[in-house]
Amino acid sequence: MFEVLEGGIQTTVQDFPGRVGYLALGTYPAGPMDHFAFRVANLLVGNSQGTAALEVTVGGLKARFHDRRVLAVTGADMHATLNGRPLPLWESVGVESGDQLEMKTVKATGFRAYVAVSGAFDVPDYMGSRATFTVGGFGGFEGRGLKKGDRVPLGRGDGIDRLIGRRLRPSLRPPYASHWEIEAMRGPQADPDYLTPADMQFFFSHAWKVDRNSNRMGVRLESHKWQWARTSGGIAGGHPSNILDNGYAVWTVNVCGDQPIILVADGPSLGGFICNATLIYASTWKVGQLVPGRDTIMFKEVTIEEATQRARDLDATISERSIDRG
């Protein structure tokens, strides 16, 4: 059992790839904002990569273990400690009953950390997933972020001794920065029919500031005066960003009037605004580490071939071959 002493800013149980298959019923998949760090955390403690684990946003989580397990913390550096002693990132350690985990707040870069334990955070399966969908208030632990006094059951953790001291090879740990390059593909609604080529050129060359008002639903970027390739949205509405409602791909860039918003884990599944670009699977993890109100993004356009190659490379990286012993 995992006893929560302080829940922190926003700590949720997630799994990967989340609640897949319900988009047509209006439900985005939830799941981790940074699937790379999430999956590696599970790999380090010997779980399958999708196993339910914690996403800690900004920091502030304090908890006590009541069982012997293996623990790994990955992602943003929040000065995690175990019983007051610094805890290495991207590395598995053993914990005993009574041990206390404490995470302060993010340092210079990165925004989310992941906490995996051998045997999973054992919350109920809800519509095929254990991921917390913050908008609908379901999944995860009682459909909400963790708070003081919560006692989250842990699944069985076997083979603890051989799982201690596993590290992600240092060369594979992703560098976090305050300026990011994020790979994306043009479309579905871009130039020449909705935006002008110059609009798209601007989109792929500007350093977009991440708005303070960003969360698990949407990561907002600064507003921009687009040229637009048309004067109105016709029957769909007066503004040229309006279209007849259509399904939104997860991790797409939704242009609402003037403002681009990256639709992320808990976003809206359908709506009536264009999406001018869509992040590729291998790069969505970077969004989870963006610091709102400070970081900037440059979108780098890639082809479908490059996107699928990067997907293969990323999946290959999250494997036993990338683990060594400390």
Place this chain on the structure above:
Amino acid sequence: MPQASQVNPSVIDTLHAAGERPAVVYRYAGDRFLLLEYGEMVLDLTMNFRIFGLNEAIKRADIDGVIETVPALRSMLIQYDSLRLPTRELVETLKKLEDAIPSVDNLSIPSRRLELPMAFADQWTRSDIERYVKYTRQDAPNVINGHNIEYIASYNGLKDVEEVIQYLCATEWWNACIGFWPGLPFMFPLDPRYAIVTPKYNPTRPWTPEGAVGIGGPCVAIYPVASPGGYQLFGRTIPIFDLQQRNPAFKANPILLKPADRIQWVRVTDDELEAIRARVYDGTYRYKLVEYEVLNVKAYRRFLDSVKDEVAAFQRRQAEAVKHIPIP
């Protein structure tokens, strides 16, 4: 090795319109999704019917690598695993399926029929509309006598609230798609003689009760949970989303409605609605849902043809009314 970056246009491929089949555009939506669109950006329910025909065809074809489909008004979003199913291969398969879809006239779409009780201009929506006037916009032109329903009447050239209610109950409402919020339906009138329209709130309303029903443009939505909203409200119905699954209707999942459902409003009083809502939550109410019905598109199109003069007459009446009505 990835080649030097050479950009993809957003359109992967197109099919020109041929005979009955509308033009089809296949667009990239990243490396895991594809967006398919039919015809022009116009509101045409027959395009939506074709989307459902395609949805059935995709399900039947059981394409390895297709993860899920998201039907909308004239488009379909498809999630797929591009590592197992290359985009080009998926597009070729979808293009072949276009030939396999029967012409819209020969489509029969599985469509459940659901009767939902509706308290028109009820006390709960009234309360949130009054809050809006008090705290958000005192001079909102879309609020008349404390509710939106008189505004809906005047915007459409209908003589009073009774006529709005009569219009809303005179047609079944076709659920073209679900989205935005879990379980939120986007519904359109199957009988265009009663196709009322309204502009949306400006600014949006911070509060809407769960179960409220409103109209924005030509589209009617039920609010699955208490939330902000922009549609003109006309009443309240029973829950269509229940996380706690307190009624057998929510046993399989907490979301009641599906795309291609047809909704019929049945007028009740506030007291009756309150009593039914209590029975929903104690588990004794049975939703009036008929599972095994189909929408026969050919018959429907014959019907559309038979009423087109009346539709045109109502549209003239609406166009005249709009001239004198302020927009929020």
